[in-house]
Amino acid sequence: METLKVVYINEIFKISKKKKFIMALAFSLFSVIAAAIAVYYLNNFAGIRITSSSDFSIMVLSVLSYTLFPLFIAFIGIDMFAGEFVDQTIKLTLICPAPRFKVFLGKVLAIASFIMANLMFVMILSFVVSIFISTSMPNLLKILLAYIMEFFPLFVFALVVVLISNIAKGTSSAFMFIIFIFLVFNGLGLIFPYFKSLLFTSTFDWYNLFLGSYINLSKILRTFLILLGYSIMLFAAGYYLFEKKDI
Amino acid sequence: MKFNKKSKILGMVVLGAVILVTSAFADIALGSGYYNLKSSMKTTAANLTDDVDNFSVDVIVTTKVDGKTFAESTSNMKYDIKNKAREESGTDLQKGKITENYSYHDENQRIYKNFEDGSYNVVEIQKSRKNDSKIIENPFEEEQAIDAEKIMDAFVGSLENVIQIEESDNKKIYIGNISDKEIPSLVNAISSFVFKYTILDEWTVERLNVPSPKSNIYVKEASGKAIENEEGILESGIFTASMAAKDSKGTEHIYTVEFSIDIKDINNTVVAAPNLDGKEVSYTKEGFEFDEKFIGKYKNNIVEVEDNSFVKRGERIFEITSVEKGNVKGRYYEVYNEGYEPDTVRNFDFSTKYDESEFYTILNYTDNKGEKKQGVMHRSNMQDLYVSFEVIFDEDGNGYRSNNFDDSFNSEFVRVFE
Structure with missing residues (x-):
């Protein structure tokens, strides 16, 4: 456990030193402010109220879930796997007296922490902004629940990134392949909506299941199991490839 | 029994795949309220348009502002699918005034009642409609509906789970509330x-005398309930949607639309033409677009541009020589000024059959090259004609495009009074 903790802290330290981490925060900040300006102007000039106070944070989440969040997860995930193998810095990690499984687990946990940190940063930011653009007080509990729930599908996407990063030879090919997979899965969901339950990208808005007046527990359970199935499968496959990868 | 690392990993992959596939297929098999309701609507439409002999539908649409009704429409529609007949009656309430309406349609006639004097207008249908046409078409088989369904399926997203399904007395009840x-x-x-700029635009607001939505417009709520019977047919449904908006004084108003539908008397509905004995009835004929008064000459000028001036080179003459029970015969010819005749001066006879098309008066002619061709003529103004030649019809016969010999051809023919 102590070894895992050391690996995890080491990976978190590496993420915090990456420019992409700062960029993720900066772009998130910019997106929230741009959305606030758009909502404010539409209400004041076109007379159309796009969101209530609570909905502003949810609206931001619904947009970023398909754009910035996956993009920066892909950047960080590729850097931590394909990137380190390409520039050979993975050697520094692997020469530590930690088994590969713990190194892999530490890296995955670090990515999970990055996802959660990014979600919480956007949530707090959008919450504060929504106070200024609306007269009523936002429902923090509802917003918190939505952002926590969004962690799960983004984590599955992160595991897809990890898997592809361990297959690809370089960072560019890994990035292109991830973008391709992301677009194909979203496209398949649009073309064959009846079968979208099989696609992890269709769960990106599953937080809505928790927000309505009617909570469909059966649907929530099924979606959770789909995400769990994806997580187990991708984690095991990702670890297998990481274990077998030559330095 | 010990497992090596590879087996353990493979086991985890298989376990994950099993959980994923079983959960996903369970999700697909159970479907959402949205997909179940959509399927039920399709079954209902298919049954009512193809499988049953007759049925009745009651529809009420009410629109309210701040809970006060400002417009309401009620209608009772009876369909006889087997005998291709339809009877509709209803009322419309607008600005406190109620107007009634009644109509009857079958393959041979359409009957309308004038409630102001109690008289009837009977339109005798002369043109035979296609034998396979139905008195009511399945809306889900329309191309637009199929495309709209695909778009809705793709973008319904999480809203598909808003609709819940309950079962009671072998009936399915769909309930949605958002x-x-x-x-x-x-x-x-x-x-x-759409609400601000299309549904309640400035003109409609003035006509209906309702507050104009200016700012803070949003969807307040929407709810609905539909009941599916044992045969899988939706027998009733109610739907309510409310929008909130502030007027120019900053006062908030709630605009509500309520819609209810009841499908009843399946295979027990009688559709019959009204008894016109002793009633004041006026008769008109539909399908004979042209009668004897159209016999005569119609012409327009053949014009060219020369030295930046319009110069007349001749005349196009379209002559109707006989009209009998809607069948038109005549001649089209061109007369050129001396010295300006082209290689081909058009001159041919044409004829029409009143029941050749449900929508158009089709000209059949053989052109100067001996090729059989078709054209279309319409009435223009009160006494003129609009004629198109070298016409090619769409496969369904609903539309056409014309080549009209050349670009300078003028389709407007003016009646000649000699």
Whole structure:
């Protein structure tokens, strides 16, 4: 456990030193402010109220879930796997007296922490902004629940990134392949909506299941199991490839 | 029994795949309220248009502002699918005034009642309709509906789970309820925009005398309930949607539309033409677009541009020589000024059959090259004609395009009074 903790802290330290981490925060900040300006102007000039106070944070989440969040997860995930193998810095990690499984687990946990940190940063930011653009007080509990729930599908996407990063030879090919997979899965969901339950990208808005007046527990359970199935499968496959990868 | 690392990993992959596939297929098999309701609507439409002999539908649409009704429409529609007949009666309430309406349609006639004097107008249908046409078409088989369904399926997203299904006495009850907090921002924005600029635009607001929505427009709530009977047919449904908006004085108003539908008397509905004995009845004929008064000459000028001036080179003459029971015969010819005759001066006879098309008066002619061709003629103004030659019809016969010999051809023919 102590070894895992050391690996995890080491990976978190590496993420915090990456420019992409700062960029993720900066772009998130910019997106929230741009959305606030758009909502404010539409209400004041076109007379159309796009969101209530609570909905502003949810609206931001619904947009970023398909754009910035996956993009920066892909950047960080590729850097931590394909990137380190390409520039050979993975050697520094692997020469530590930690088994590969713990190194892999530490890296995955670090990515999970990055996802959660990014979600919480956007949530707090959008919450504060929504106070200024609306007269009523936002429902923090509802917003918190939505952002926590969004962690799960983004984590599955992160595991897809990890898997592809361990297959690809370089960072560019890994990035292109991830973008391709992301677009194909979203496209398949649009073309064959009846079968979208099989696609992890269709769960990106599953937080809505928790927000309505009617909570469909059966649907929530099924979606959770789909995400769990994806997580187990991708984690095991990702670890297998990481274990077998030559330095 | 010990497992090596590879087996353990493979076991985990298989376990994950099993959980994923079984959960996903269970999700697909159970479907959502949205997909179940959509399937039920399709079954209902298919049954009513193809499988049953007759049925009745009652529809009520009410629109309210701040709970006060400002417009209401009620209608009772009876369909006889087997005998291709339809009877509709209803009322319309607008600005406190109620107007009634009644109509009857079958393959041979359409009957309308004038409630002001109690008289009837009977339109005798002369043109035979296609034998396979139905008195009511399945809306889900329309191309537009199929495309709209695909778009809705793709973008319904999480809203598909808003509809719940309950079962009671072998009947399925679909219930949906969504508040302003649950409506996606994009849906809210588009609905509000359409509401302000299309549904309640300035002209409609003035006509209906309702407060004009100016600002803070949003979808307040929407709810609905539909009941599916043992045969899988939706027998009733109610739907309510409310929009909130502030007027120019900043006062908030709630605009509500309520819709209810009841499908009843399946295979027990009698559709019969009204008894016109002793009633004041006026008769008109539909399908004979042209009668004897159209016999005569119609012409327009053949014009060219020379030295930046319009110069007349001749005349196009379209002559109707006989009209009998809607069948028209005549001649088209061109007369050129001396010295300006082209290689081909058109001159041919044409004829029409009143029942050749449900929609158009089709000219059949053989052109100067001996090729059989078709054209179309319409009435223009009161006494003139609009004629198109070298016409090619769409496969369904609903539309056409014409080549009209050349670009300078003028389709407007003016009646000649000699």
